Amino acid sequence: MIVAEQKPVAEILRMIDGYRRILVVGCGTCVTVCMAGGEKEAGILASLIRMAWAREGRLSPLIDVSEATVERQCEWEFLGDIAEKVAASDAVLSMGCGAGVQAMARMFEGKVVLPALNTKFIGMPERQGLWTELCAGCGDCVLDRTGGICPIARCSKSLLNGPCGGSQNGKCEVSKDIDCAWQLIFDRMKSLGRLEALGTVLPPKDWFKNRDGGPRKVVREDMLL
Amino acid sequence: MRSGSNLEKVLAHGDFAVTGELGPPQSNDREVVVKKAKAYKGYVDAVNITDNQTAIVRMSSIAACAIAAGLGLDPVMQMTCRDRNRIAMQSDILGASALGIKNILCLTGDHQSFGNHPTSKNVYDIDSIQLIGMVKGMRDDKRFLNGEEMKSEPRMFIGAAANPFADPFEYRVVRLAKKVAAGADFIQTQAVFDVPRFRRWMEMVWDHGLHERVYILAGVIPVKSAGAMRYMKNDVPGMSVPDELVRRMEQASDPKEEGIRICVETILQLREIEGVSGIHLMPIMWESIAPVIVERAGLLPRPVYDQDDM
Numbered sequence: 001m002i003v004a005e006q007k008p009v010a011e012i013l014r015m016i017d018g019y020r021r022i023l024v025v026g027c028g029t030c031v032t033v034c035m036a037g038g039e040k041e042a043g044i045l046a047s048l049i050r051m052a053w054a055r056e057g058r059l060s061p062l063i064d065v066s067e068a069t070v071e072r073q074c075e076w077e078f079l080g081d082i083a084e085k086v087a088a089s090d091a092v093l094s095m096g097c098g099a100g101v102q103a104m105a106r107m108f109e110g111k112v113v114l115p116a117l118n119t120k121f122i123g124m125p126e127r128q129g130l131w132t133e134l135c136a137g138c139g140d141c142v143l144d145r146t147g148g149i150c151p152i153a154r155c156s157k158s159l160l161n162g163p164c165g166g167s168q169n170g171k172c173e174v175s176k177d178i179d180c181a182w183q184l185i186f187d188r189m190k191s192l193g194r195l196e197a198l199g200t201v202l203p204p205k206d207w208f209k210n211r212d213g214g215p216r217k218v219v220r221e222d223m224l225l
Numbered sequence: 226m227r228s229g230s231n232l233e234k235v236l237a238h239g240d241f242a243v244t245g246e247l248g249p250p251q252s253n254d255r256e257v258v259v260k261k262a263k264a265y266k267g268y269v270d271a272v273n274i275t276d277n278q279t280a281i282v283r284m285s286s287i288a289a290c291a292i293a294a295g296l297g298l299d300p301v302m303q304m305t306c307r308d309r310n311r312i313a314m315q316s317d318i319l320g321a322s323a324l325g326i327k328n329i330l331c332l333t334g335d336h337q338s339f340g341n342h343p344t345s346k347n348v349y350d351i352d353s354i355q356l357i358g359m360v361k362g363m364r365d366d367k368r369f370l371n372g373e374e375m376k377s378e379p380r381m382f383i384g385a386a387a388n389p390f391a392d393p394f395e396y397r398v399v400r401l402a403k404k405v406a407a408g409a410d411f412i413q414t415q416a417v418f419d420v421p422r423f424r425r426w427m428e429m430v431w432d433h434g435l436h437e438r439v440y441i442l443a444g445v446i447p448v449k450s451a452g453a454m455r456y457m458k459n460d461v462p463g464m465s466v467p468d469e470l471v472r473r474m475e476q477a478s479d480p481k482e483e484g485i486r487i488c489v490e491t492i493l494q495l496r497e498i499e500g501v502s503g504i505h506l507m508p509i510m511w512e513s514i515a516p517v518i519v520e521r522a523g524l525l526p527r528p529v530y531d532q533d534d535m
């Protein structure tokens with residue numbers, strides 16, 4: 001899933017300064033799971049904005065902060081539901097991931113769409129209140145060679161041929177709070193009886209599949225209409 | 226001869242090699258490089274010039290290598306994978322070769338979060354093992370990484386680093402073997418304070434027969450104070466420092482002298498270990514002490530070869 005976190009409220013308030021009618025739009029999928037931008041969070045953020053504006057004495061009948069949540073901001077079919085509310089606002093504050101913000105900006109041409117979240121990574125909930133990155137979306141998966149643990153996303157240096165000299169006691173040189181991805185890979189390959197596979201020199205990665213110029217596309221010819 | 230560098234000649238002759246490390250200044254002041262290089266002249270066979278070590282912006286390794294070469298030293302250009310992609314690296318290797326640089330040390334590089342530009346974007350397009358393979362391909366096959374042929378090849382003596390004190394310990398020799406398979410000619414290790422653990426690592430090296438395929442130079446650091454020794458022990462990733470050495474430094478009436486003594490003792494012990502072909506001296510910000518250590522370790526005079534020797 002896509003993991004995001006809310007921007008600091010002060011930054012959001014600066015962003016919407018000058019607009020009178022704000023629509024806060026939550027997203028019901030990934031960011032709901034990571035509790036960054038679902039229905040509940042949209043309601044809380046709208047309230048925080050109202051309170052901040054009230055403190056500044058800015059509330060009047062002409063000023064309005066409303067909220068709405070769609071199932072998925074990144075798909076056209078769900079955005080039609082909020083077209084009227086969007087039309088009635090000066091600016092839309094999206095609580096979707098970066099894809100959601102951009103989908104809304106394309107759908108509602110001429111409307112100011114602002115991001116309320118910082119989109120972080122593809123990952124999973126580790127435990128209550130903790131999400132970690134697992135995949136860098138590099139476009140050329142190596143998990144078959146690394147025991148199902150991604151060195152591109154999880155090694156601070158994205159190394160393909162084993163740990164750097166800074167790995168100690170299972171931790172990364174960057175911080176004692178970061179597991180060394182290569183220690184995890186080593187331990188898993190050892191438990192699988194596949195340590196020998198780590199003796200092979202992996203060639204330079206084909207980053208063309210990651211950053212080949214312009215946005216990447218996935219085309220399924222069999223699905224095209 | 227793969228490169229004809231002085232370091233390669235020393236090692237090929239079977240002499241116990243001595244290399245030193247020189248950190249370029251955080252400025253364009255060539256005199257800093259000249260002064261440090263002169264301290265090494267006649268005392269080391271080659272001098273490593275670091276590449277923005279600890280991710281702090283410094284004079285480029287290539288430029289400082291060229292200055293050192295102009296003073297008659299044999300420079301080892303350190304190159305990290307942190308700051309350049311494969312295009313920039315190959316371009317720099319060609320440029321370095323054209324400037325007369327004949328040794329390269331291929332490194333992953335310290336993460337940028339340690340340095341003075343922690344918000345920078347790192348590169349890590351290729352890793353140190355892939356870099357070794359790339360330089361070997363340029364030298365031995367006259368080919369760029371993409372397979373295209375080049376007109377004249379950079380003659381480089383290819384070095385790599387090994388850290389016997391990092392984890393997973395068991396995997397360290399496998400990684401060394403990968404570096405040798407990729408084309409490393411010589412290895413310089415992380416600084417040795419923990420000689421017993423280094424010896425255990427060397428036993429694994431012997432088991433794989435790697436000491437017969439690559440020259441291994443053991444790293445040593447002369448430490449000036451008890452504080453510095455404690456820092457090595459507690460704050461430098463991938464370092465093993467026995468408590469006994471910290472105690473010796475704490476109890477010493479003249480810590481600098483004690484640091485030199487520990488360094489010389491370590492060199493003498495390392496020299497006795499089969500498969501250790503030399504030492505790599507890393508006197509961080511204390512280059513002027515190199516002559517004292519080399520002399521007291523009985524490593525003088527350094528061998529001198531004619532231009533066309535070997």
